[in-house]
Amino acid sequence: MPPGVDPRARARELARVHDEAISSGRPHAAPRPIIGDSWRRLLGHGMDPDHGGTASVLGDDQVEQRRSRSRMSGLLPTLRTGLGEVADHDANIMVVTDADGRVLWREGSRRGGRGADRLGFVPGSCWSEDVVGTNAIGTALVVGAPMQVYSAEHFVRSHHPWTCSAAPVRDPREGSVLGAVDLSGPASSVHPTTLALIRAVARLAESELRARHRDELDRLRAVAAPLLAGPGEPAVVTDRHGWVAGVRGLAPLDTVMLPEQMGQRVWLPAFGDCAVDPVPGGWLIRTRPSDPPRPGTAELDLGDPHHARLRLTGDGGSWEHPLTPRHAEILYVLARRPEGRTAAELAVDLFGDPRRQVSVRAEMSRLRRHLAGVLDHRPYRFTGTVRVTTYTPSGGVPLPYSQAPGVRALRGGN
Structure with a gap:
């Protein structure tokens, strides 16, 4: 909600836009692009704007199991410190979900809890976009970015009296989404600073995870030092997510892409054939002389x-x-553009700005460091020896979260 906008007038305008979009697909005014994209996804799936989708509510035992497995549990003190006072006032609630959009924790004011109960916004419920339509939690998990959904921006009409702001929380070790943190309440309680607050609290939680990871790597470096001391074959010690704690006889690097299942012998795109031994907290990986790896197929x-x-x-x-x-x-862009893309073309594809070539080269350097024999440069493309196949969602659009101009163009503007 932009500063200075009358919330009630904005809610009435959004309700009219919503009704026109649902009934005719031609509203007199366009919703925000991120909201319009979400509505099109849901209309394409045939979601009922009066009832939404269906998903069973998990039982108490199932919720406890998910809580015990979720790394979001260790972040609760940070989230409560950042949002607890706001959630206790103005009928607001703080909600924490897992990566599937399942509500694991809900805290806040008694009034807000009663309103949430009437919506079925309870621990164990699924708040993903394909179940309850456009909402801050589910749509933020789809697009991978913080967002606020106000009043009739929600796809399902029963949610129009609410406003919600949510941000995904990512594991800094591998970039995967751990879950989302959300602040919800009556639409009348909307405030222009709420989204900034949610974004800041989510980033604070991620900073805490990064600090913990640095401590883990420091402990692993103490293990790696004697293993890599003195002359010997090229080797690297990584944690279980591929972050490097020490190297011998290899160019310095930050991470190594590892397969999900590690055995005594593995093939890694960065090194080829390798011997692997477990060490406390990670792996000792020794390269074995071989020809550069040239995989025959790449499946995206x-x-x-x-x-x-x-x-x-x-x-x-x-x-x-x-x-x-x-x-x-x-x-995805390179798979669909086999002729290749220059740094300037990729900058337009990703950012809509050909001047962002430094960012493109940094990302491509990270990719090519791990994908030896898979990606060429000048221009950037999959090597000619690799057959590339792309698998996209059945009945859906690829990378629905992406707002990158090149991806949107390949999706036909969706």
């Missing part, structure tokens, strides 16, 4: 909008790894 799997993956297969074996949203965007 975008079937799950939240978990894009790259699979490589060739004479050296098979390898699979999750992709960050930005790397998924880059690889």
